[in-house]
Amino acid sequence: MTTKTSTKTNNLSMKLLIDTKAKKVLFAEASKEVVDFLFTLLQLPLATVVKLLTKEDAVGCLGNLYSSVENLNHIYMQPNLSKDLLLSPTILGSSPSISGLLPSASGMITPKLYGCTNSNCNTISDVCYSRCPTCTTYYMSKEMTTYFKGRAATAASQSNNNNNGFVKEVTTYMIMDDLLIQPMSAISSINMLNKQFNVKNVGILKDTVVQLGINEGLKILKTCMEESGMVLTRVFLDS
Incomplete structure (x- = not known):
């Protein structure tokens, strides 16, 4: 078994319970920060996913769709729409965990704003x-970098419960191999080993801490976008 780690010094960590005979992860014991990160994935628009994975690694034909929009001349777009609406969709109120676990994510969670050329x-x-709705003769094409940064910072500070993530820190969470998540308890863990996994010999079980x-x-x-019910196994155990 090869456990893959990263060189980043502020990684999160979680403890995996592994069935060494079946060579699969039964479940993981994780903190709120790990759960916040996983829940953040639900906020990502498909275009952002393509950016993060790169077009070549995007699942299915998503990369081709992205390239089609990227290469389409803007004269074919509706006059009141920009390609940025599709290529760089806005994500507001993201979990703070995203910035440390998805590269360049901080540049993808804030909208571009444009001012009238008048x-x-x-x-x-x-x-x-788009045509300016106020003066009606000029177009909205002047990128408002300074204004945008100020508004983005304000939105970020007001969103997502003061950047405290999504779940509370009062408990440890159990993450199944297929990313089903629930609060963890000793009783639920024992019942799961007996009933769901039918573990008769605890000697085949091994726990190990991995970095995220x-x-x-x-x-x-x-992996979670593919048809796989073994996300943790594929990410942390497959060599």
């Missing part, structure tokens, strides 16, 4: 090349 107009929009960093975060993202 210097006397202060209208702001998130749709590039950027490499593992990306592998989890990709």
Whole structure:
């Protein structure tokens, strides 16, 4: 068995319970930070997933869809829409765990804002090349970098319960191989070993602590989108 780790110094960690005979993860014991990260994956639009995995590694034909939009001349788009609406969708209120486990994610969770090209107009929009709704003769194509950063910082500070993630820290969580998550208890763990996994010989069980960093975060993202009920096994045990 080869346990894969990352070089990032502030990785999260979780404890795996492994069936050494079947060579699979039965479940993991994890903190709220790990659960926050996994729940964050539900917030990711498909275009962001393609960016994170790269077009070549995207599941199915998602990479081709992304390339089609990317290569399409904007003159074929509706006049009030920008390709950024599809290629760089906005994610608000993301878990703070995402920044440490998905590369360049911080640049993907804030919207681009555009100002009217009329210097006397202060209208702001998130749709590039649309006609200004205020002066009606100019277009929204001036990227508002400074304004955007200020608004993004304000939105981030107000969102997601003051950046405290999604779940409480009062308990440890059990993560199944297929990413089913529930609060952990000794009784539920014993019942699961007896009834669900039918473990008769505890000698075949082994626990090990693994690191969860950027490499593992990306592998989890990709594997959980595939038709697999063994996400943790594939990410941490498969060599």
